[in-house]
Amino acid sequence: MDTGMTDHDDATALITRMGKAARAAAIELAQASAEQKQAALIAAADALSRDQARILSANDKDMQFGRDKGLADSMLDRLRLDPDRLRGIEDGLRAVAGQPDPVGEVVAEWDRPNGLHIQRVRTPIGVIGVIYESRPNVTADAGALALKSGNAVILRGGSESLHSSQAIHACMAEGLRQADLPETAVQLVPTRDRAAVTAMLQAQGLIDVIIPRGGKGLVGLVQREARVPVFAHLEGICHVYVDAAADPGKALNVVLNAKTRRTGICGAAECLLIDRAYSQGPALIQALLDAGVEVRAEGELAKIPGTVPAEPDDFGREFLDMIIATRLVDGVDDAIAHIRRHGSQHTESILTEDDSAAQRFFAGLDSAILMRNASTQFADGGEFGMGAEIGIATGKMHARGPVGAEQLTSFKYLVTGDGTIRP
Amino acid sequence: MDTGMTDHDDATALITRMGKAARAAAIELAQASAEQKQAALIAAADALSRDQARILSANDKDMQFGRDKGLADSMLDRLRLDPDRLRGIEDGLRAVAGQPDPVGEVVAEWDRPNGLHIQRVRTPIGVIGVIYESRPNVTADAGALALKSGNAVILRGGSESLHSSQAIHACMAEGLRQADLPETAVQLVPTRDRAAVTAMLQAQGLIDVIIPRGGKGLVGLVQREARVPVFAHLEGICHVYVDAAADPGKALNVVLNAKTRRTGICGAAECLLIDRAYSQGPALIQALLDAGVEVRAEGELAKIPGTVPAEPDDFGREFLDMIIATRLVDGVDDAIAHIRRHGSQHTESILTEDDSAAQRFFAGLDSAILMRNASTQFADGGEFGMGAEIGIATGKMHARGPVGAEQLTSFKYLVTGDGTIRP
Structure with a gap:
């Protein structure tokens, strides 16, 4: 009656089965033509447009489940689909379809004095695991980027969005079928059981990289427990440093935008460092206050009316809210030292x-x-011109910054000789 | 009196101390100029040339220790230094010094419609751990490549070569000192205690990547136990496939070279697949037999006098010897299927x-x-024109094939605007 154990075994068996199917699909997908993958994405977008009513009704079930479960309004909002949001998902699929195909791209080539010609070409990584929370659109976004880069993908969405994700996943499967690609190239974990997440994190040899999409709780769990490589960022503790030689107009615009445009995204500024030699610091703080930002200030800056005194742990903190920590620094080297100590890279x-x-x-x-x-x-990958992104990584291995289709690839060397032997 | 525990704690404390020093050195090294790193490598080569007598006498101690320990002749040969081998190490340092510096290289750059200019530039990874066996030259080779790529390195050589490695390491330290770089950029673990290896494999946050250099025993241990990423190949089970459309002369030359030029390296061929439609198969087998190769053959090929019958596990086996497994296949697709099943990528x-x-x-x-x-x-990195290599990797994350200075780098994005804000 040890149900915990049984769940765990069931989940491991499920993920092993899915992983093997993904591995087989990955071999086929790696050799699919750019046109075939593009056709699958366009067919999936068409299916999405056709199946709108079915997807929205699946989403209604999730919303009802979420309300019954007492989910917060912000969570319900993330979960919610409507015709506009569906169109956004569909457009996303078509945008990825239109991007250049990274697989097979010759990244470098050169000749050796002995006549060997060496090419370094992009190949898919293999099997990608994506673990996300309530936003059902990730099912399409992550599925599309994986497919574009020739990788099979195992998607594990939030349990609240299971019906919505299944309905969207059905469109991806339809697209693959129409393009004669294996349906198992994009698989959705069909259970709410959390043991499936653990099984994915430990699926060495079946999943090549895990990408978590969600809050710090999820990402931290994945980073701690994964036995396979992870592309992720735990926190976006972004700093803005206003140097003595800053243009005050630009500084004002950029600081306000960096903090207030959207506070809940990982690229939002959380800490403002002002050079002691910059004369317009107080005006900057005042502008933030006027915009409704809670300014947690240290030292001299704390004397500005309207600010609140900063606690030590306000530095290096991700507020994700209309709050900013601020202090004076002695020039760029001091700013660098502060960011090295408190930043999240x-x-x-x-x-x-x-x-x-x-x-x-x-x-x-x-x-x-x-x-x-x-x-x-x-x-943001879109702002960088990468089309779509599957996430942003702060690690230094393999992928960094916005992770698009290109960074979901590995490479191999193709060496051509003419009966060339090594002396 | 639990000395096992004490060893482990001591080793962890030692590696933590070395790791922190390496992390600090890495920050400095990442900002060192190409000229400074080059000067350090040249000064190290000069020191090596000057200290020849001291290094050879340290090596004598290791050789004596090895003979007392009853090391095999092949191990003793790997351990042995002489003026010629020392000159080879010195030349290696000068060659790496002369290579282009990868750090700061702009790998890609583009402009966005909003005026943002984006550059992707190479940066060092951080701290590299190298775990190797008896060859003392790795101390210089790996130290040089790490330094060139702006990474701090922690070297853990074989216990048999400790004195030799220390003497060579002293030259590296001398080079760093002369170039005003932190000596802790290249550190050698100063103990024979195996617990230091375990501590390195678990030094998450202090060591960014581990590179094992040695036999399958060492590499397997590292791959199984490492909690940090590893660049390595466990085995080189290299296949040669002779297609129906092969040129018989080229096939003969290449097959003989691939198997017999050197049998102990990871690029040596271990399996020969011959297309059933290729008419010159028997001549190829005969040439291998004439060259003194033990040919383990299957099916039709086993009827050729002089061959021995192949056992099933001869396929997918790394002989590292004058032995080759061979069988007939039905064209390129069958060859691909065989290699997928038995190869080591x-x-x-x-x-x-x-x-x-x-x-x-x-x-x-x-x-x-x-x-x-x-x-x-x-x-081989040298044959690929990469100058030197720190090893060959078969994983698909980050580094693959011969790993030179360039693949010991990560990257960052540098984005320049003019007060640019996001709408």
Whole structure:
């Protein structure tokens, strides 16, 4: 009667079965033509458009389940689909279909003195696992990017969105069928059982990389427990540093945008560092206050009326809200030292007209994205021109920054000789 | 008196201390100029040349220790240094010094319609751990490649070569000192205690990637127990497939070279697949027999006098010796299926004059290196023109094939605007 154990065994068996099917599909998918993958994505978009009523009614079931479960309004909003949002998902599929196909791209080639010709070409990674929370659109977005890059994918959506995800997944399967590609190239874990997540995290040899999409709780769990590589960022503790040589107009615009455009995304600024030698600091703080931001200030800045005193742990904290921590620093080196201590290697921006300060900031920090005179809110695959992104990574292995189709590839060397032997 | 526990704790404390020092050195090293790193490598080579007598006498101690321990002659040979081998190590340092510096290289750049300019530039990974066996030259080779790519490195050599490695390491430290770089950029684990290896494998957050250099025992241990990413290949089970459309002269030369040039390296061929439609198969087998190769043959081929019957587990076996497994296959698709089942994703070569067969072989397989009309013995960073290599990887994440300085890098995005905000 040890149901925990039984669940675990069932989940492991399920994921092993799905993983083997994915591995087999991946071999086929790796050799599919660009046109075939494109056709599958377009057919999936067509199916999505045709099946609108069925998807919305599946979503109604999830919404009812969510309301019964007492989900917060913000969670319900993420879960909700409507014709507009469905059109967005459909457009996303068509956009990915239209992107260049990364597989087979010759990344580098050269000749050797002995006549060997060497090419380095992109190949799919293999099998990708995506673990996400309530947004059902990830089913289509992640499925499409994996397919585009020739990878099989195992999707494990939030338990609240199971019906919606299944309805969207059916459209992906329809697209694969129409393009004569194996349906098992995009699989959705058909259970709400959390043991399936654990089984995915431990599926070495069956899943090559796990991408978690969701809050810090989910990402932290995945990073701690995964036995397979993970592309993720735990937190986006983004810093904006206003240098002595900042243009005050640009600084004002960028700081306000970086903090307030959307506060809940990982590229939102959480900490404002102001050079002690910058004269317009108080005006900047005032503008934030006027915009309704809670400004948690340290030292001199805390004397500005309307600010609240910062606690030490406000630095290095991801507020995801209309709150910002701020302090004065002594020039760019001090800013770098602060960011190295408190940052999360996601995105930082320097405001300056001084090339050498910008140069120092770019060289002295090692975040995935460093910006000059630009808002941290641009930390996004779409804004980078990558089409779509499956997430943003802060690790230094393989993928970093916005992860698009290209970064879901590996490579192999193709070497051509003419009976060439090694002396 | 639980000395096992004490050893483990000691080793963990030691590696933690070394890891923190390496992390600090890595920050400095990441910002060092190409000239500074080059100067350090040249100064190390000079020191090596000057200290020849001291290094050789340290090596004498190791050789004496090895003989007392009853090491096999082949092990003693790997351990042995002489003026010629030392010159080889010195030349290696100068060669790496002369290579282009990968750090800071702009790998891609583009503009966005909103005026943002985006650059993707190479950065070091951080801290690399290298675990190797008796060859003391790895101390210099791996140290040099790590330094070139701006990474700090923790070296853990074989216990038999400790004195030799320490003497060589002293030259590396001398080079770093002369170039005003932190000596802790290249550290050598100063103990024979095996617990240090375990501590390195578990040093998450301190060591970013582990590279094992040695036999299957060492690599298997590292792959099983590492909690940090590993660049490695467990085995080089390289296949040569002779297609119906092979040129018999090229096939003969390449097969003999792939098997016999050196049998102990990972790029040596271990299995010969012959298309049933290729008429010169028996001549090929005869040439291998004449060269002194033990040919373990299956089916028709086993009827050729001088061959021995192959056991099923001879396929997928790394002989590292004058032995080859061979069987007939039905064309390129059958060869692909055999290699997928028995290969180790290292290096495979097709002999054919038929472009479409070669194309199929290149597309249908996913080994790190695929060759056409060339010997598998070319699977080597030097032969690829990468200067030096720190090893060959068969994994699909981050690094693959010969791993040189370039593949020891990560990247970051540098984004420049002009007060650009996101709408």
